[in-house]
Amino acid sequence: MSLSRRAACVLLLGLYSVFTVDAQSIINETALLVQEAIYLPKPDTAQCIARFGSVSPISVLMVADDGTFSGTSEAVYLIQTLKGQLKAPVNSVPCQQFYTGYLLGQKVVLAISGIGPEAAALCTTYITQCAELVKDFIYVGTSGWSAQQGGILNAPSSCAAANGPTTRNRLGDVAITPFSVNWQCKLASWTEQCTNFPNVCTYPIEEAGPVVQSLYGKCVFSHRTKANTDLSDELIAATKTSQFAANALQLQASFNSTNLAYETAYWSATTAGSGNVYPPFPAYTRPNILDYTQAAELDAQFFFEGTPYEMVARNYTAVTLNLANNSTLTQYDVTGTHFCSLPASDASTLFSRCNRILSGRYQSVNGEEGVGVSAALDLFNSLAGVPKIKYTFVRANSDYIYSPVVQVSPGVWEDSPQTPAANFETSYLFAIQSASTVVLTTFQLRCLAAGNSANACAFSIV
Numbered sequence: 393m394s395l396s397r398r399a400a401c402v403l404l405l406g407l408y409s410v411f412t413v414d415a416q417s418i419i420n421e422t423a424l425l426v427q428e429a430i431y432l433p434k435p436d437t438a439q440c441i442a443r444f445g446s447v448s449p450i451s452v453l454m455v456a457d458d459g460t461f462s463g464t465s466e467a468v469y470l471i472q473t474l475k476g477q478l479k480a481p482v483n484s485v486p487c488q489q490f491y492t493g494y495l496l497g498q499k500v501v502l503a504i505s506g507i508g509p510e511a512a513a514l515c516t517t518y519i520t521q522c523a524e525l526v527k528d529f530i531y532v533g534t535s536g537w538s539a540q541q542g543g544i545l546n547a548p549s550s551c552a553a554a555n556g557p558t559t560r561n562r563l564g565d566v567a568i569t570p571f572s573v574n575w576q577c578k579l580a581s582w583t584e585q586c587t588n589f590p591n592v593c594t595y596p597i598e599e600a601g602p603v604v605q606s607l608y609g610k611c612v613f614s615h616r617t618k619a620n621t622d623l624s625d626e627l628i629a630a631t632k633t634s635q636f637a638a639n640a641l642q643l644q645a646s647f648n649s650t651n652l653a654y655e656t657a658y659w660s661a662t663t664a665g666s667g668n669v670y671p672p673f674p675a676y677t678r679p680n681i682l683d684y685t686q687a688a689e690l691d692a693q694f695f696f697e698g699t700p701y702e703m704v705a706r707n708y709t710a711v712t713l714n715l716a717n718n719s720t721l722t723q724y725d726v727t728g729t730h731f732c733s734l735p736a737s738d739a740s741t742l743f744s745r746c747n748r749i750l751s752g753r754y755q756s757v758n759g760e761e762g763v764g765v766s767a768a769l770d771l772f773n774s775l776a777g778v779p780k781i782k783y784t785f786v787r788a789n790s791d792y793i794y795s796p797v798v799q800v801s802p803g804v805w806e807d808s809p810q811t812p813a814a815n816f817e818t819s820y821l822f823a824i825q826s827a828s829t830v831v832l833t834t835f836q837l838r839c840l841a842a843g844n845s846a847n848a849c850a851f852s853i854v
């Protein structure tokens with residue numbers, strides 16, 4: 393056989409076999425398309441057991457920041473309590489860091505998702521692939537908060553005078569809620585948002601907000617399930633125990649060194665500028681806890697901060713809680729907490745005029761991951777035939793989202809020049825200690841309930 397005839401034969405054979413394999417696989421793919429496996433490619437049970445390092449269901453703990461932003465990893469106290477830990481090699485999983493191990497005797501997966509909703513959603517999706525091995529899912533982190541329920545100013549109702557002290561929030565206070573809303577879902581012009589500048593007693597105008605799904609898709613995560621509120625209730629109940637009181641009291645020295653001077657200066661500036669007296673707080677003993685009737689995560693990927701945006705934060709929180717509970721709260725009733733974890737350098741992306749409205753403190757105002765986790769988990773939980781994953785968010789107050797204000801003429805307010813300089817490193821550190829204390833106390837109580845000794849269930853945050 394000459395070389396050319398041989399080549400032709402091989403070519404023909406090749407074409408023939410390509411044709412037959414093709415025809416065969418079309419038929420078989422058609423048959424396979426009706427099977428769930430096509431839609432839900434997922435690891436098999438043995439792979440999930442290996443992934444989570446456990447044959448029985450584990451708890452998932454997820455945080456955002458590995459310390460790049462504030463200098464302290466949001467997982468630092470969880471990692472130091474995690475026994476028998478294994479860490480996935482870098483770039484081997486779609487989470488920034490991924491650990492397995494025992495937290496106070498209980499199997500957990502601890503993941504650092506990376507900052508932002510996309511990172512959180514992608515890391516969460518990796519977890520949902522092994523949903524049959526997930527007992528529950530707790531997102532833990534830091535967040536910017538309103539200084540008090542109903543705000544200090546609340547346009548259009550409070551511009552002649554500031555609200556006197558209501559329920560005030562301290563740095564380190566903690567919200568426990570499964571509900572979240574995406575701030576980004578907004579239709580508004582720059583002129584509308586910055587209307588009445590520089591009077592901060594102004595409600596920014598928007599043409600459409602997060603409930604308008606036709607514009608943005610799903611932005612309000614208010615679906616209420618008993619599993620999610622039960623999990624939240626377990627954490628909330630943990631904060632009412634004597635163990636929690638004792639654990640939290642251990643943070644007093646840390647509060648004094650990280651936040652006391654700032655808190656004192658913040659409220660005396662608010663007193664000086666507002667014409668109301670906001671008395672000093674008593675000595676710190678423990679965080680106040682907001683539950684899911686009072687708080688929802690408000691997520692954004694830009695630093696929204698300042699009195700006008702804080703009013704909007706409370707409005708979105710009220711909208712979300714109302715959808716969750718068929719209630720009729722307004723922005724006047726709630727505390728705005730919002731969540732993101734952007735690097736401080738991103739503050740420079742604020743547009744210039746609003747930038748001036750927000751001037752004084754480019755701090756934190758952070759958050760973001762709740763809507764990513766909720767999007768991933770709500771979607772997963774809505775699929776047919778999958779084990780549902782229950783979840784909640786634990787967020788501690790790392791900063792106030794507006795400066796103290798001062799009335800410069802009747803009804804016209806500006807940020808106070810006495811606003812103390814924020815210190816991210818210390819205020820985030822304390823918020824991480826506080827949120828970690830809530831989560832670790834919950835695991836401590838589970839550990840004790842399983843019959844272990846007080847010693848085996850103890851942890852420390854230093």
Ligand SMILES: *[C@@H]1O[C@H](CO)[C@@H](O)[C@H](O)[C@H]1NC(C)=O
Pocket residue numbers: 416419420423
């Ligand atoms: C491919 O599917 C067809 C039709 O269902 C079937 O007859 C054939 O045996 C299958 N081939 C293989 C290799 O499974």
Ligand SMILES: *[C@@H]1O[C@H](CO)[C@@H](O)[C@H](O)[C@H]1NC(C)=O
Pocket residue numbers: 644645648652674675676
């Ligand atoms: C913290 O400061 C308070 C005053 O606010 C004081 O009463 C308390 O003793 C201090 N605690 C520690 C541990 O330094």
Ligand SMILES: *[C@@H]1O[C@H](CO)[C@@H](O)[C@H](O)[C@H]1NC(C)=O
Pocket residue numbers: 684685717718719720
């Ligand atoms: C639901 O709303 C009512 C008021 O309308 C309130 O009393 C109750 O605490 C809310 N419950 C939850 C679970 O949000």
Ligand SMILES: *[C@@H]1O[C@H](CO)[C@@H](O)[C@H](O)[C@H]1NC(C)=O
Pocket residue numbers: 718
């Ligand atoms: C929600 O509240 C309205 C009145 O505020 C009431 O008419 C309606 O029945 C309630 N729906 C549910 C599901 O409770």
Ligand SMILES: *[C@@H]1O[C@H](CO)[C@@H](O)[C@H](O)[C@H]1NC(C)=O
Pocket residue numbers: 598706707708710711721722723724
């Ligand atoms: C939120 O603000 C919009 C105007 O932007 C208003 O129409 C709506 O009633 C407010 N909702 C709540 C719950 O405060």
